[in-house]
Every structure is written in C-alpha cells, then in structure tokens.
Amino acid sequence: MVKPPLRVAVAGLGTVGAGVVHLLRQNAGLIAQRGGREITLAAVSARDRGRDRGVELAGARWFADAVAMAADPDIDVVVELIGGADGVARDVVETALARGKPVVTANKALMARHGSALAQLAETKGAGLAFEAAVAGGIPIIKALREGLAANTFTRIYGILNGTCNYILTTMRESGRDFAEILAEAQRLGYAEADPSFDIDGIDAAHKLAILSSVAFGSEVDFSGIHIEGIRHISALDIAFAADLGFHIKLLGLARLTERGIEQRVHACMVPQAAPIAHVEGVLNAVVAEGDFAGRVLLQGRGAGAGPTASSVVADLLDIAAGRRTPTFSVPAAALRKIPASPMLHHQGAYYVRLMVVDRPGVIADITAALRDELVSLESMIQRGRAPGEAVPVVLTTHITEEAAMRRALERIGALDSILEPPRMIRIEDL
Numbered sequence: 001m002v003k004p005p006l007r008v009a010v011a012g013l014g015t016v017g018a019g020v021v022h023l024l025r026q027n028a029g030l031i032a033q034r035g036g037r038e039i040t041l042a043a044v045s046a047r048d049r050g051r052d053r054g055v056e057l058a059g060a061r062w063f064a065d066a067v068a069m070a071a072d073p074d075i076d077v078v079v080e081l082i083g084g085a086d087g088v089a090r091d092v093v094e095t096a097l098a099r100g101k102p103v104v105t106a107n108k109a110l111m112a113r114h115g116s117a118l119a120q121l122a123e124t125k126g127a128g129l130a131f132e133a134a135v136a137g138g139i140p141i142i143k144a145l146r147e148g149l150a151a152n153t154f155t156r157i158y159g160i161l162n163g164t165c166n167y168i169l170t171t172m173r174e175s176g177r178d179f180a181e182i183l184a185e186a187q188r189l190g191y192a193e194a195d196p197s198f199d200i201d202g203i204d205a206a207h208k209l210a211i212l213s214s215v216a217f218g219s220e221v222d223f224s225g226i227h228i229e230g231i232r233h234i235s236a237l238d239i240a241f242a243a244d245l246g247f248h249i250k251l252l253g254l255a256r257l258t259e260r261g262i263e264q265r266v267h268a269c270m271v272p273q274a275a276p277i278a279h280v281e282g283v284l285n286a287v288v289a290e291g292d293f294a295g296r297v298l299l300q301g302r303g304a305g306a307g308p309t310a311s312s313v314v315a316d317l318l319d320i321a322a323g324r325r326t327p328t329f330s331v332p333a334a335a336l337r338k339i340p341a342s343p344m345l346h347h348q349g350a351y352y353v354r355l356m357v358v359d360r361p362g363v364i365a366d367i368t369a370a371l372r373d374e375l376v377s378l379e380s381m382i383q384r385g386r387a388p389g390e391a392v393p394v395v396l397t398t399h400i401t402e403e404a405a406m407r408r409a410l411e412r413i414g415a416l417d418s419i420l421e422p423p424r425m426i427r428i429e430d431l
C-alpha cells in the first residue's frame, strides 16, 4: 500500500528554512524513494509574508502564527528553524510535541538549554525530536554517534564546532595579521555576524558541545557545566610562537568523563600539527569521537550555510517518513544520567604561557621560582631577541599539571614588576 505523503510545516524561512524548502523541491523524487513516501511542504511561517525568499512556496499554507501552525491537525511534522533558546521557537516545539507530532530542529541554543526536558516531553507523547542540523551543520555526527557507533563506550569527544572562529584563526595564521583585522574582514565576507560575540566568545560551540556530550555519554544536557572561553585574546604573536613549537591554535569543544564527573570545555587550544584536526581549515567543522571499539573517528564538513544545514534537516525528515526512530539523546530520557560537572580547576594538562617581560637580569629566575613553588614543571622556554630594559616575549611550555596550580603560578608571575602584561595562557591538547 502506498503511504500518504508526510505533511511538513516549516517555521522560519531564513537561511536554513529557505534551504530546506529548496532541497525538498529539488530532490523530491529521491526523497520520496528513500523515505518510502512523499514529503510535502504543507505549511510555512515567518515574520514577513511579503519578503521574497527565492524559493517556491506555492501550495504551502501561510501561518502568521507559527505556534498555531504547530497545533494544526493537518500537519504531521513541524520543522523549527526560527532560533533562540526560548520564545516562539520553544513554544512551537513544545506545542507540536505536546500533540504527539514529531519535531525537527536546527536550534542548538534551544537543545542546549532545554534538551533534557524536551526529550522527556517527546518521549511521554510518543513523538520524535530530531536535531542533526543543530550540531556541526551538514556533518551527520548525531547519526554517527547514535547509530553507526552506538555499540561503543565513548572515552572522549571533541571538535571544531564553530566555523567563524576556525576561519579567523586559520586566516590569522596564514596572513600573520591580528584578530581585530581578520574579524572585520570576516564580517565583510559574511562569515561573522554584525554582533559576533556568540561565535567568538565560544557560546555557539558550547551549545553544540552540550548536545554532543549528552548523546555520547547518555547524560543530561548540561550547558551550565561547560567552561567557556573565546578567542578574542589570541594574538598574531601567539599564533607565530605556536607554529614554531609545532602547533596550530584552534577553538575546540572537548568533553570526557573523568573520575570527578564530566569535563566539558570550550577554549582555544594548542593542537599538534600532526593531529588530523589541526588541518581542518577555514569555515570547516570537524568532530572526533573516540570509541572503545571503533577507535578514533573523524568527520569533517561544512558546519553552517543553507545547503549543509538543510541536508541534515531533511535527513531527519527522511527518518520520520520511513518510521525510523532512536531515543533523542541515544538512551531513553528517563535513563539520562545526571553527571556532575568536573571543575576546571582540576583539569590536568600541559600549558603554553606567553609573558611580556622587561629584559633585565634575574627576571627568569623569578618566573621559574614561582613555577617551582607551585610544582609546575617546565618543558621548554623560549626568549627571542634582546632589548635590554625593554619588553620581550618569553614563552614557556609546561609538562602536565593541574589547572589550579597553573593559575596560582600565573597569578604570582603576573604580579612581578618585570611582567608588563597579564600572562597569556593556552592549553596544549594531547590529540
């Protein structure tokens, strides 16, 4: 028997919404074949009805009220592409789920803040909640974790989760220019928003990391437990020193289970040039999952944009059309574990530190004394150039040490008369 078409409503017709409409139209034939039934665009909603969105909306009912659309009995599935952790987007998703309708969303902010509660609601109502597009755009990492790698215990998951930051850091390295200049260029090219803070302060990457951790570790989504730093403080000088030391600087999101709980952190990292992820450049994203049986798996691709994001949204729709369903965060919502956040002060790792030092006798002895007193062991120290009485950069790297000890040492070093700027610290990752 031929199954009736799946009637889809799309809430939000911006970059991603228009991309989804375009994809559904262009690949309608193969989508019907692969999903076992047609997927039809039954309804749409956005703010401005008059705006030309460059896509064919004929045949779709227009709703000024996206929440009313989500409640409409003639809609089978709701696709939420409005954005924002609360407000209309959340109302749309909750309204659909409460009526037992499956939801597909690309909304990482919503899933990072309310993912556990929404998963619970979806399960209670017997509806699916799919969000492949919310993490790393066109990279099918959620499917990979929940299905292809489902037999593994994950030891660690990490990735380049923000294309804007990766573009800025890549371009800084290639051009030798400073952060502010490259950010302005990225804004001109449309790679960075007019207000870039969500991206460059690490919030966007943290939203995605919170979701990834939950899927990988079967834990409740814990955005507030993430240690978040951005990339505003990364200078051309640090990038040049990193290259000399055999590293590329990347903004990574990393999560792993420790004895104290779940360690989730987003910050700039020194990544060894030999690590494959060091070579994921420009606006590309990548995610590495380390499974106990599969080993290390790296997926790389475009993390944003109409096409890649629509690809993930429609893949979720295909699952719904075909009747395939996996628990939202890989295990039933009731089984999600509440794992405490492992405090960043207990993080164990190696560190890169750059100091701007007055070039005069005895300075290095003061620095090494502070490190010795805090039991921080030095691996290397570089001082380039000599300018007696003036500031010169001194770069040091440490062996593995505890973050708390490193911070105490840097506080003491920063207070020395001969240190002219706050010390710059970047964590070195073993990847």
Ligand SMILES: NC(=O)c1ccc[n+]([C@@H]2O[C@H](COP(=O)([O-])OP(=O)(O)OC[C@H]3O[C@@H](n4cnc5c(N)ncnc54)[C@H](OP(=O)(O)O)[C@@H]3O)[C@@H](O)[C@H]2O)c1
Pocket (backbone or CB within 6 Å): 011, 012, 013, 014, 015, 016, 017, 045, 046, 047, 048, 049, 051, 064, 065, 066, 080, 081, 082, 083, 084, 088, 106, 107, 108, 109, 133, 134, 137, 303, 304, 305, 306, 309
């Ligand atoms: N852009 C990407 O590459 C990308 C990648 C991955 C995930 N995402 C996520 O996908 C979602 C959408 O992103 P986007 O870039 O497509 O955003 P966008 O271009 O700003 O589009 C947002 C859309 O929502 C509509 N909208 C706003 N308020 C509404 C309301 N009250 N009722 C109905 N519609 C409303 C807007 O209508 P008007 O057009 O009429 O103003 C617009 O069409 C976000 O959650 C984002 O984080 C985006």
